[in-house]
Amino acid sequence: MEPLQKILFYKVVAILRGADPDHVVEIARALSDGGVKLLEVTLNSPDALGAITRITHELGDRLLVGAGTVLDAEAAKAAISAGAKFIISPNLDKATIETTKKSGIISIPGAFTATEILQAYRYGGDIIKVFPASIGPDYIRDLRGPFPHIPLMPTGGVNLENIRAFQKAGAVAFGIGSALVNVTPAVTREYLQQLKEKAGKYVQALAYV
Numbered sequence: 001m002e003p004l005q006k007i008l009f010y011k012v013v014a015i016l017r018g019a020d021p022d023h024v025v026e027i028a029r030a031l032s033d034g035g036v037k038l039l040e041v042t043l044n045s046p047d048a049l050g051a052i053t054r055i056t057h058e059l060g061d062r063l064l065v066g067a068g069t070v071l072d073a074e075a076a077k078a079a080i081s082a083g084a085k086f087i088i089s090p091n092l093d094k095a096t097i098e099t100t101k102k103s104g105i106i107s108i109p110g111a112f113t114a115t116e117i118l119q120a121y122r123y124g125g126d127i128i129k130v131f132p133a134s135i136g137p138d139y140i141r142d143l144r145g146p147f148p149h150i151p152l153m154p155t156g157g158v159n160l161e162n163i164r165a166f167q168k169a170g171a172v173a174f175g176i177g178s179a180l181v182n183v184t185p186a187v188t189r190e191y192l193q194q195l196k197e198k199a200g201k202y203v204q205a206l207a208y209v
Helices: 003-010 021-034 050-058 071-084 092-100 114-125 137-144 163-169 190-206
Strands: 012-016 038-042 064-068 086-088 106-107 128-130 151-152 174-176
Touching: 003 038, 003 064, 003 106, 003 174, 012 021, 021 038, 021 190, 038 050, 050 064, 050 071, 050 137, 064 071, 071 086, 071 092, 092 106, 092 114, 114 128, 128 137, 137 151, 137 163, 151 174, 163 174, 163 190
Parallel strands: 012 038, 012 174, 038 064, 064 086, 086 106, 128 151
Antiparallel strands: none
16 A cells, blocks of 8 residues: 555554654554554654654554654655655645655645645645644535545644544544643553553544454
């Protein structure tokens, strides 16, 4: 399955931000064991590029690893060199999209307004990250009216209580941060088990298992 197909099939992109570099592989494994097969490591995390490389090396056959909070083309290049298979940004930057696409990597730029979303898609975005999505599922439904051809991934505000509503509104994937991966507690065996179980609940909510 190609990377874009994997994103569209598995849908849940777990956002790993600020995790201890010594525990990123354990966290990624727990998510994968729970059924979440897409992982975004944000570049504003400690040793983010090293984390992308290690997770890809250890678990690349089990999940798709990408980079998030990619703000410019140089950051995209560095993330791709580290092994990122998709690039996610909170913003719309043409150079970042073009650099990503030239490397044959999936581009998921961030946008919010209808104008920004259309521009991001025309620049070459494969999926458009609607950020922040705390405005709710109805906003996705409204956007799908004029833009039924543009794949949308709401991020920021998606949780277990509303993910199905976002899915029914027409979203093709979902970026989920602290609602799924809270890196504040100590990474213990109990924490990893709870993370695995929570990942499973997101998978079950979308009914693709």
